Amino acid sequence: METLSNIVKDLRTERDLSQGKLAELVGVTRQTIISLEKGSYIPSLLLAMKISEVLEAPIEEIFKKESM
Numbered sequence: 001m002e003t004l005s006n007i008v009k010d011l012r013t014e015r016d017l018s019q020g021k022l023a024e025l026v027g028v029t030r031q032t033i034i035s036l037e038k039g040s041y042i043p044s045l046l047l048a049m050k051i052s053e054v055l056e057a058p059i060e061e062i063f064k065k066e067s068m
Contacts, residue, residue: 001068003068
């Protein structure tokens with residue numbers, strides 16, 4: 001089985017963004033960002049692209065496919 005890990009929280013805090021502000025910038029709820037950071041939510045490609053733009057990092061750097 002494969003899963004998706006991410007470094008959204010690390011990049012968000014480096015850029016001094018709150019979960020609420022990141023959510024606002026990418027057009028989702030704060031709860032979505034919380035779930036994403038905890039690894040319990042896998043974003044759509046469009047959301048991943050928006051996060052990549054806001055955090056100014058390549059998608060493949062933010063999100064990693066991992067085998068369990």
